[in-house]
Amino acid sequence: MLPKRIKSEIENSPVIQPIVRRQNGNVDWSKLTRTTFMNIAKQINRKVTENVINAPFLIEDNVLIGTNELDRVFERHSLQTVSEFTSYLKHIPKYRTYNWISGKTLQSYWQEESIPKDKKINVLLTFLNVDYNNWEEWKSGKQPVIAAVSKHAGSDALIKKYYLGSYYRYYLKTDKSGAVVKVPFTISCDSDESILVKSKTLGHSYISESVWLEDGALYMVLKNVNFNEYEFHVLNVGFATTPQLLMGTSSSLNNKKEAISKKNILVRQENPFDYENIKETILNNSKDLNQSTFDRQVFDYFHKNIDCGLINTQLAHRPEDL
Incomplete structure (x- = not known):
C-alpha cells in the first residue's frame, strides 16, 4: 500500500x-x-x-x-x-x-x-x-x-551532493584599475543542515539568507554582516556535477549607492581552507604571477574580456539624464 x-x-x-x-x-x-x-x-x-x-x-x-x-x-x-x-x-x-x-x-x-x-x-x-x-x-x-517542506527543499539535496566546498572567488576591482580581486568563498551546511554561503569583498563580509538551484543556475542572496546591504549572485551550473570552476555574476551597490554588477569566477579548491583566516588578495600585474597558476589564468581571462567584467549604473530619473 x-x-x-x-x-x-x-x-x-x-x-x-x-x-x-x-x-x-x-x-x-x-x-x-x-x-x-x-x-x-x-x-x-x-x-x-x-x-x-x-x-x-x-x-x-x-x-x-x-x-x-x-x-x-x-x-x-x-x-x-x-x-x-x-x-x-x-x-x-x-x-x-x-x-x-x-x-x-x-x-x-x-x-x-x-x-x-x-x-x-x-x-x-x-x-x-x-x-x-x-x-x-x-x-x-x-x-x-x-x-511542510521548504519551497526549495528539492534543490538542497543536489547542492549538498555536488557543490559544497571551498572556492576562491575572482572579480575585477570596481575602480577600473584592471586589478583582479581574489577572496574566499564557501558553500557548506550550518548546524541545522541548511545551505550556508559565506563570501568576502574588500573590507566586507557576507552570509547567505537564501540559496537555491533552479533551471541550471545557482541563486544566492547574501547579506552584509556589518551594513544594511545585499549582494545577489547567479552562477551558471548547467548539468555540471562537482565542477572545478563556476562562472556567474554578482550585483550590489557601490559606495555611491549605485547598482553595479560584476562577473565572477569561482575556482574550487581540492582541500577545504579556514575561511575566517583567509584574507582578500589584489592581483595587479600578470607578470608577478606564476604562469601555471589559476591566478594567472583567471587574471589573463579578465583582461582579454576587460569591457565585460563590470556593469556600472548611475542615478537617473529623467530622459535628459541619459
Missing part, C-alpha cells in the same frame, strides 16, 4: 484539489473516475518534469527510471546523454507531459490498494518536493516532526 503520509499530502495538494472538486464534486478518492486520475497524473507529471530538469541526478542515479527503461527512451528519441534527455523534457509542449506515472497506476493505489513500485513512490515524492534526504522516512510511514 502507498504510505498514508504520501496519500494525505497528494490529496491535500493545492495543485490536485481543484481537479478532484471540478471533476467529481466530492473528495472521496475511492470513487474518483479513471478520467480524474488521468488529469491528476498530468499535473504530477508536469511538476516531476520541472523538478527533474532542475535536478538531473534523479535520472543519472536511476532514481525515477531504471537503466533498461532509460535506454529505451534514449533509443526512441535518439538521445545519448542525460543532458540531452533534460533538454528533450524542456521542449515537450505544455499540452503533453512525460509519463512518469499513469492515471491507471494512481487509481490502483487508492481503489485497489496495490503495492507501488519503489520508483513510482520516488516519482510521488519528487512531485511533493520532499527533500531527497528524507525519502526513506516518508516511505516508512513515520509521522513527520514538521510536515
Whole structure:
C-alpha cells in the first residue's frame, strides 16, 4: 500500500484539489473516475518534469527510471546523454507531459490498494518536493516532526551532493584599475543542515539568507554582516556535477549607492581552507604571477574580456539624464 503520509499530502495538494472538486464534486478518492486520475497524473507529471530538469541526478542515479527503461527512451528519441534527455523534457509542449506515472497506476493505489513500485513512490515524492534526504522516512510511514517542506527543499539535496566546498572567488576591482580581486568563498551546511554561503569583498563580509538551484543556475542572496546591504549572485551550473570552476555574476551597490554588477569566477579548491583566516588578495600585474597558476589564468581571462567584467549604473530619473 502507498504510505498514508504520501496519500494525505497528494490529496491535500493545492495543485490536485481543484481537479478532484471540478471533476467529481466530492473528495472521496475511492470513487474518483479513471478520467480524474488521468488529469491528476498530468499535473504530477508536469511538476516531476520541472523538478527533474532542475535536478538531473534523479535520472543519472536511476532514481525515477531504471537503466533498461532509460535506454529505451534514449533509443526512441535518439538521445545519448542525460543532458540531452533534460533538454528533450524542456521542449515537450505544455499540452503533453512525460509519463512518469499513469492515471491507471494512481487509481490502483487508492481503489485497489496495490503495492507501488519503489520508483513510482520516488516519482510521488519528487512531485511533493520532499527533500531527497528524507525519502526513506516518508516511505516508512513515520509521522513527520514538521510536515511542510521548504519551497526549495528539492534543490538542497543536489547542492549538498555536488557543490559544497571551498572556492576562491575572482572579480575585477570596481575602480577600473584592471586589478583582479581574489577572496574566499564557501558553500557548506550550518548546524541545522541548511545551505550556508559565506563570501568576502574588500573590507566586507557576507552570509547567505537564501540559496537555491533552479533551471541550471545557482541563486544566492547574501547579506552584509556589518551594513544594511545585499549582494545577489547567479552562477551558471548547467548539468555540471562537482565542477572545478563556476562562472556567474554578482550585483550590489557601490559606495555611491549605485547598482553595479560584476562577473565572477569561482575556482574550487581540492582541500577545504579556514575561511575566517583567509584574507582578500589584489592581483595587479600578470607578470608577478606564476604562469601555471589559476591566478594567472583567471587574471589573463579578465583582461582579454576587460569591457565585460563590470556593469556600472548611475542615478537617473529623467530622459535628459541619459
